[in-house]
Amino acid sequence: MISAPTIAELAAKIGADPAILARTVAQFNHFAAAGEDFKFGRLGDTMRAFAEDGPYYAVAVNHDVLNTQGGPQRNARAEVLAADGTPIPHLYSAGELGGINANMYQAGGNLAECLIFGKIAGTNAATAKTTEKVALQAALPKYGHNDITTSDDLASITLGPDQYLGQSNEGIGGQVVVRVTAKAGTITNVEIAREHESDDVAAEALSTLPQRIVTENTADVDAVSGASSSSRAIKNAVKDALKQL
Numbered sequence: 092m093i094s095a096p097t098i099a100e101l102a103a104k105i106g107a108d109p110a111i112l113a114r115t116v117a118q119f120n121h122f123a124a125a126g127e128d129f130k131f132g133r134l135g136d137t138m139r140a141f142a143e144d145g146p147y148y149a150v151a152v153n154h155d156v157l158n159t160q161g162g163p164q165r166n167a168r169a170e171v172l173a174a175d176g177t178p179i180p181h182l183y184s185a186g187e188l189g190g191i192n193a194n195m196y197q198a199g200g201n202l203a204e205c206l207i208f209g210k211i212a213g214t215n216a217a218t219a220k221t222t223e224k225v226a227l228q229a230a231l232p233k234y235g236h237n238d239i240t241t242s243d244d245l246a247s248i249t250l251g252p253d254q255y256l257g258q259s260n261e262g263i264g265g266q267v268v269v270r271v272t273a274k275a276g277t278i279t280n281v282e283i284a285r286e287h288e289s290d291d292v293a294a295e296a297l298s299t300l301p302q303r304i305v306t307e308n309t310a311d312v313d314a315v316s317g318a319s320s321s322s323r324a325i326k327n328a329v330k331d332a333l334k335q336l
Contacts, residue, residue, distance in 0.1 A: 092149070093149045094146050094147065094148050096147075097147070098147055099113070101147045101149055105149045116141050119138070119140070119141065120141055122138060123135075126138075162184070162187070162188040163188065164189050165190075166178060168215050169211040169215055170183060171184050171189060181220065185205060185212045186205040186208065187201045187205075191204065245258070245285075248270060248284050248285070253274040255271050255332040256270055257269050257330065257335075259323075259324040261320060261323050262286060262321055262324035262325075263318075264287030264288045265287050266285065266286075266287065267321075267325055268283075268284040268286070268328060269281055269301070269325065269328040269332060276336075278304060278305050278308050278309075279305065280301075281305055281329055282301065288321045292318045293318045293320075296314070296318040296322045300314075300322060304326070310326045310333065312326065314326075
């Protein structure tokens with residue numbers, strides 16, 4: 092934490108432009124007094140104006156990165172599964188690559204996966220393989236849903252007058268398909284026709300974004316916080332449908 096008695100001195104210590112920092116503080120104080128953040132929409136009751144006589148403090152803050160999603164599925168032995176759910180001989184994975192938390196938004200769960208499945212994968216990879224072992228692998232049950240084996244045939248989705256299908260493969264669970272009703276530049280309805288998104292924060296994006304797009308008559312709406320991948324997939328699927336107008 093860095094401290095200084097004035098904004099100008101604090102700017103010098105942290106390598107910031109003193110004029111810009113002073114203007115930023117003055118703007119924030121104005122928003123705090125008004126009880127509304129006109130720039131970023133922060134709630135007024137969470138804002139308190141900076142004192143005019145200091146001291147002032149600065150703390151270095153860095154962005155964090157959400158873990159990656161998806162990848163090849165694996166079973167409890169850390170064996171990577173083929174598209175039909177059977178283990179691929181001599182292929183193992185650990186951590187985020189094909190993690191058990193796939194199709195979900197999570198926090199530190201992959202740290203445990205790196206440690207636990209790293210040990211499991213290493214142990215099984217180092218074990219001598221036999222014919223009996225390979226036969227046992229082939230007999231293992233199939234695990235979960237796999238988008239690779241899902242049919243891309245959209246013919247089963249019915250379309251009425253002024254309705255169009257759009258799709259995006261950017262969802263956290265893969266493909267998102269929407270059915271958009273639009274005419275003369277006006278979007279009147281957006282329906283999620285197919286999706287494999289997670290049941291946690293992605294559910295809010297699936298339930299709220301379609302109506303938001305209709306209300307604002309554009310796919311360029313704000314994403315749902317915490318569900319950026321699902322939000323992006325929905326919006327881009329709608330844009331894909333609107334290209335047919």
